[in-house]
Amino acid sequence: xxxxxxxxxxxxxxxxxxxxxxxxxxxxxxxxxxxxxxxxxxxxxxxxxxxxxxxxxxxxxxxxxxxxxxxxxxxxxxxxxxxxxxxxxxxxxxxxxxxxxxxxxxxxxxxxxxxxxxxxxxxxxxxxxxxxxxxxx
Numbered sequence: 001x002x003x004x005x006x007x008x009x010x011x012x013x014x015x016x017x018x019x020x021x022x023x024x025x026x027x028x029x030x031x032x033x034x035x036x037x038x039x040x041x042x043x044x045x046x047x048x049x050x051x052x053x054x055x056x057x058x059x060x061x062x063x064x065x066x067x068x069x070x071x072x073x074x075x076x077x078x079x080x081x082x083x084x085x086x087x088x089x090x091x092x093x094x095x096x097x098x099x100x101x102x103x104x105x106x107x108x109x110x111x112x113x114x115x116x117x118x119x120x121x122x123x124x125x126x127x128x129x130x131x132x133x134x135x136x137x
Contacts, residue, residue, distance in 0.1 A: 079120040
């Protein structure tokens with residue numbers, strides 16, 4: 001399945017900005033080396049890029065099929081669905097890479113996910129505005 005140039009720009013810009021934010025935030029909050037939090041973030045970014053492309057492709061097909069309008073409710077549904085899908089992958093990765101217990105990893109993941117939900121919503125709104133203005137198809 002080939003992805004459009006728009007989808008690559010979307011996924012890579014989303015993950016690049018998030019990787020920068022997450023690397024330095026986790027390093028600061030947990031007093032861990034940037035190399036460790038950056039490696040963790042990079043692994044999650046790579047996984048997320050592929051999930052992002054697949055999820056958005058399927059979401060847009062569903063959106064078109066159901067003739068949904070991209071309003072606040074649809075963007076909230078989009079963000080919750082995207083982050084919910086990553087939950088099953090990220091908790092074991094957190095346990096392994098940051099050497100945390102399963103409960104601590106789950107709590108960290110939920111905390112990160114809540115922050116990323118806000119980031120995803122803002123990013124999608126900005127991307128939609130840029131796409132509408134510059135016709136990124």
